Amino acid sequence: MNKDxxxxxxxxxxxxxxxxxxxxxxxxxxxxxxxxxxxxMMRETGYTLEEMQKIQYSTGVGKxxxxxxxxxxxxxxxxxxxxxxxxxxxxxxxxxxxGSFKARRAANAVYHAKKLGYKGVIxxxxxxxxxxxxxxxxxxGLKCIIVQECYDSKGVGQxxxxxxxxKCEALGAEVLQLSVGxxxxxxxxxxxxxxxxxxxxxxxxxxxxGVETLGYELAMEFxxxxxxxxxxxxxxxxxxxxxxxxxxxxxxxxxQSQIVAASVxxxxxxxxxxxxxxxxxxxxxxxxxxxxxxxxxxxxxxxxSAARPLRYMDRYVTVNQGEVFYITEALAxxxxxxxxxxxxxxLAAAFSIAQEMNENEIIVVQETEYTGAGKxxxxxxxxxxxxxxxxRFGNPQDEIPGESIIFPEHPSLIKAVDFDMDKLRxxxxxxxxxxxxxxxxxxxxxxxxxxxxxxSIEFVKSALDGINKI
Amino acid sequence: xxxxxxxxLIHKIILSPNERAPQVPEDTKQVPLEMWVKGxxxxxxxxxxxxxxxxxxxxxxxxxxxxxxxxxxxHGFGKFIPELLKISEQVREIxxxxxxxx
Numbered sequence: 001m002n003k004d005x006x007x008x009x010x011x012x013x014x015x016x017x018x019x020x021x022x023x024x025x026x027x028x029x030x031x032x033x034x035x036x037x038x039x040x041m042m043r044e045t046g047y048t049l050e051e052m053q054k055i056q057y058s059t060g061v062g063k064x065x066x067x068x069x070x071x072x073x074x075x076x077x078x079x080x081x082x083x084x085x086x087x088x089x090x091x092x093x094x095x096x097x098x099g100s101f102k103a104r105r106a107a108n109a110v111y112h113a114k115k116l117g118y119k120g121v122i123x124x125x126x127x128x129x130x131x132x133x134x135x136x137x138x139x140x141g142l143k144c145i146i147v148q149e150c151y152d153s154k155g156v157g158q159x160x161x162x163x164x165x166x167k168c169e170a171l172g173a174e175v176l177q178l179s180v181g182x183x184x185x186x187x188x189x190x191x192x193x194x195x196x197x198x199x200x201x202x203x204x205x206x207x208x209x210g211v212e213t214l215g216y217e218l219a220m221e222f223x224x225x226x227x228x229x230x231x232x233x234x235x236x237x238x239x240x241x242x243x244x245x246x247x248x249x250x251x252x253x254x255x256q257s258q259i260v261a262a263s264v265x266x267x268x269x270x271x272x273x274x275x276x277x278x279x280x281x282x283x284x285x286x287x288x289x290x291x292x293x294x295x296x297x298x299x300x301x302x303x304x305s306a307a308r309p310l311r312y313m314d315r316y317v318t319v320n321q322g323e324v325f326y327i328t329e330a331l332a333x334x335x336x337x338x339x340x341x342x343x344x345x346x347l348a349a350a351f352s353i354a355q356e357m358n359e360n361e362i363i364v365v366q367e368t369e370y371t372g373a374g375k376x377x378x379x380x381x382x383x384x385x386x387x388x389x390x391x392r393f394g395n396p397q398d399e400i401p402g403e404s405i406i407f408p409e410h411p412s413l414i415k416a417v418d419f420d421m422d423k424l425r426x427x428x429x430x431x432x433x434x435x436x437x438x439x440x441x442x443x444x445x446x447x448x449x450x451x452x453x454x455x456s457i458e459f460v461k462s463a464l465d466g467i468n469k470i
Numbered sequence: 471x472x473x474x475x476x477x478x479l480i481h482k483i484i485l486s487p488n489e490r491a492p493q494v495p496e497d498t499k500q501v502p503l504e505m506w507v508k509g510x511x512x513x514x515x516x517x518x519x520x521x522x523x524x525x526x527x528x529x530x531x532x533x534x535x536x537x538x539x540x541x542x543x544x545h546g547f548g549k550f551i552p553e554l555l556k557i558s559e560q561v562r563e564i565x566x567x568x569x570x571x572x
Contacts, residue, residue, distance in 0.1 A: 006489070007485060007490075007491060071565055075561060075565045078564060120528060145528055151506070153502075159548065162545045166543045172527065174507070174509075174526045174528045175507070177505065177506040177507070178484070178505050178506075179501070179504040179505075181490065181491070181498050181503050183485055183491050183503050186484075186485070187484055270495050272493075272495055274498040274501055275497045329558055330557065330558075330561040333557070334562065334565055373545055373546050373547055374545035376547060378551055379546065381548070381553075382547075382549040382551060393553065411561060411564065
C-alpha cells in the first residue's frame with residue numbers, strides 16, 4: 001500500500017509516527033482537559049539523578065569546571081555603585097565531548113534509544129544538540145541523522161549552522177540541510193517513518209532530565225567551594241530545556257537560587273521568514289524561540305514537552321546582539337576564554353545583573369559553548385555586515401534586530417532589560433486554554449495552570465477573568 | 471564527471487511553493503522547500519546537474535540533482551571586524567588602567 005506522502009497526509013500520521021519513534025504513550029499522563037501529570041511523566045519515563053550521572057560520566061559528559069571570572073567581575077564593579085558587583089562565575093560546559101551542555105541531553109536520549117533497541121537516532125536541530133547527538137551516537141555505535149534548517153532560498157546559510165553540519169558529519173552523522181520553513185518537521189516525520197529510528201527530541205523527559213545533573217553539580221560545587229549555593233543562576237533561554245533541567249537539578253539538591261532566563265532580543269524578526277532568516281546574527285538563545293516556547297511549551301516536536309521553563313523562572317531578561325558580541329570579546333580579552341557567542345547571552349545579562357547585587361553575592365552563568373570557524377563572533381559579524389546590517393558603536397538599546405548591531409560605546413551601557421513575567425504567564429494560560437476551547441475548566445486544571453506559571457490559583461483565576469473564561 | 475561511489479552533494483525540492491504549509495509567511499510561500507544531502511553516488515557515472523541516486527551514511531537512498539563531488543566546507547572566520555579590537559583595548563584599559571606595558 002502506498003502511503004500518502006503529501007504534507008497533510010504525513011502530518012495526519014504525526015501521533016502514530018511519534019509514538020513509534022519515542023516509545024512513550026503520552027496518553028497515560030493526560031487528564032483529557034488542559035492539565036496533565038508533568039511530574040508523573042518525568043518520574044515514569046525519566047531516570048533518577050544517580051542513573052543519569054552514571055550514564056553521563058561513562059561517556060565523558062559532565063563534571064565540567066566552574067571558573068571564577070575575576071577580571072570581568074572587577075570590570076563590573078568599576079561600573080556599579082559602591083559595594084555592588086557580585087562575583088561572576090561560569091560553568092565551562094564547552095568542556096563536554098561535543099562542546100556544549102547539550103551533551104547531557106543527548107547522553108540520556110541515546111542511552112535510552114539503545115536500551116529500547118533502536119538502530120539509530122534522528123534529531124531536528126540546527127544547534128549544538130546535533131553535534132551532541134552525533135557524538136553520543138558515535139560512542140554508542142548507533143546510526144544518526146540530523147535535520148537542519150540551514151539555507152535561505154538563495155542557498156545562503158548562516159556560518160554557525162554550516163559549521164554545526166560539518167561537526168555532525170565529522171562525528172559520523174548524516175546531515176540533511178533544508179531551506180527555511182516549519183515543514184522541516186514534515187521531512188523529519190518521513191525520515192522517522194522510513195528508518196524506524198528513535199526521535200532524539202530535545203523535549204522528551206529523558207532529554208530534559210539530562211540537564212538536571214548540571215543544576216545538581218552546580219549546587220554541590222558551590223557548597224564545597226564557597227560554602228553556599230549561588231544566589232543567582234542565569235540560563236541562556238531558547239526552547240526552555242536548559243533552564244528547566246538546571247532548575248530541577250537545583251531543586252533536587254535543595255538549593256533555592258534565583259533562576260533568571262536570558263535571551264537575545266530579536267523582536268520584529270519572523271523565524272519562518274525566508275527573507276529575514278539571514279538577517280539575524282544569533283541562531284539560538286533568542287526571543288524568537290524563547291518567548292513562544294515559554295508561553296506554549298507543547299509547540300515542540302513531542303505531544304507534551306518536558307521543557308516547561310515558566311514553572312521555574314523567577315525573572316526573564318533580554319539583551320541585544322551587540323551586547324553579547326561585546327561581552328564575548330571581553331571574555332576572551334579579560335579572562336583568556338574564547339567561547340561561542342550563543343552561550344554568552346547569559347553572560348551579558350549576568351554582567352548587568354551583577355551590578356545590582358552585593359559584592360559578597362554570587363551569580364553563575366551555567367554554560368559555555370565551543371567556538372571555531374563559522375561559530376565565532378568574527379564570521380557572524382562579517383556575515384551580518386555582508387548582509388547589509390549596520391554594525392557600529394553606540395547605545396545598544398537603539399539596536400533594531402535585522403537592521404543594526406550596536407556595540408555598547410562603553411560597557412556601562414550593557415543593560416539586561418526585564419520582560420514582564422506576568423505578561424508571559426497570562427500568555428501561557430491563554431495558549432493552554434485555547435487548545436481546549438470547549439472544556440469546562442476544573443479545579444485540577446486551575447492547579448495545573450498555577451504550577452505551569454509558578455503562581456497561585458488566584459492569579460490563574462484573575463488571568464482567566466481577563467479573557468472572560470470564568 | 472562523477473563516478474560510482476564518489477562522495478557527492480545533491481539538491482532536491484521537497485515541497486513546491488503550492489505544497490507549502492498554510493502557516494508559513496508570504497515570502498516563504500513564494501519559494502520551494504529545498505534540501506541538500508550528501509552520500510555515495512549509486513549511478514555508474516554522472517555529470518554535474520544530472521538527476522542521480524545516492525546512498526547516504528545511514529544507507530538510505532535519496533534522489534536529487536548532482537551539485538558537487540567531494541563537497542568542501544568553505545566556512546571560515548570571515549572578514550576582519552576591527553571593532554572587536556577596539557572592544558578588547560577598551561575593556562583592558564578600564565579594568566587594568568593605563569598602558570599594559572608600563
